[in-house]
Amino acid sequence: MECTLLEKDKTRVTLLIKDANPSFVNALRRAIMERIPVMAMEDIEIRKNSSILYDEIIAHRLGLIPLKTDLKTYNYRHQCKCDGEGCARCTVQLSLSAKGPGMIYAKDFTSKDPKIIPVYGEMPIVKLHKGQEIELVATAILGNGQEHAKWSAGLAWHAYEPKITITQNAKKLEEYKNLYPPQIFDKEGKIDKKAITDLNLIDACDGVCDDLIKVEYNNKNFLFIIEPWGQLSPKEMMVAALDHLQEQLASFQQALQESK
Numbered sequence: 595m596e597c598t599l600l601e602k603d604k605t606r607v608t609l610l611i612k613d614a615n616p617s618f619v620n621a622l623r624r625a626i627m628e629r630i631p632v633m634a635m636e637d638i639e640i641r642k643n644s645s646i647l648y649d650e651i652i653a654h655r656l657g658l659i660p661l662k663t664d665l666k667t668y669n670y671r672h673q674c675k676c677d678g679e680g681c682a683r684c685t686v687q688l689s690l691s692a693k694g695p696g697m698i699y700a701k702d703f704t705s706k707d708p709k710i711i712p713v714y715g716e717m718p719i720v721k722l723h724k725g726q727e728i729e730l731v732a733t734a735i736l737g738n739g740q741e742h743a744k745w746s747a748g749l750a751w752h753a754y755e756p757k758i759t760i761t762q763n764a765k766k767l768e769e770y771k772n773l774y775p776p777q778i779f780d781k782e783g784k785i786d787k788k789a790i791t792d793l794n795l796i797d798a799c800d801g802v803c804d805d806l807i808k809v810e811y812n813n814k815n816f817l818f819i820i821e822p823w824g825q826l827s828p829k830e831m832m833v834a835a836l837d838h839l840q841e842q843l844a845s846f847q848q849a850l851q852e853s854k
Contacts, residue, residue, distance in 0.1 A: 694722025
């Protein structure tokens with residue numbers, strides 16, 4: 595098996611995984627979305643709230659704010675040496691105290707651990723008018739996407755590696771041009787193969803006219819796309835997902851050996 599980085603920007607990473615099978619790639623996808631531990635606010639103690647929003651609505655909003663996560667420092671609460679009581683190795687507190695008028699943002703939180711802060715500081719929480727105030731303490735813990743969506747580290751999906759063959763057939767192009775996305779044509783009106791890179795464009799071209807654009811797929815190679823929410827880097831997400839799969843396989847192997 596071989597893994598190559600094809601594309602990387604602020605919001606997405608695209609990998610090419612060669613000599614794999616759908617079962618493994620799908621297991622990796624599910625592990626990334628459901629099994630990676632990330633920090634999120636779990637318990638909210640609201641001490642003052644004279645805003646227009648109910649306590650429950652504010653608590654729900656806070657739970658969905660992505661928090662930077664340090665997997666080297668923190669443990670799951672149920673796996674911590676404190677037996678779930680809550681300590682510096684499994685929980686972190688963030689406090690918020692503000693008065694109106696003005697919009698209150700995620701960046702207004704004060705964290706006891708400077709490494710555990712909101713990913714997007716400009717996320718609005720609530721707008722306070724003159725005379726209104728809010729004061730609360732939030733407790734953040736590790737969790738995963740299988741427990742709740744607020745602990746999801748990101749989105750991942752995969753597709754077979756496409757092989758695109760283009761024939762510049764003028765007659766066919768004139769006949770079928772209106773059925774293709776306009777993004778695939780250059781300034782001269784010819785098909786630009788370099789423009790057909792997005793999976794949605796490839797799907798839109800597939801099957802229209804094989805004499806112009808023929809799309810074939812390699813069922814052993816996969817394009818694997820990761821869109822992180824920001825708590826962890828794509829590399830940390832991949833490592834954590836692979837670690838989880840190895841742990842699951844080791845546990846399964848042990849169960850088989852014990853059943854003999």
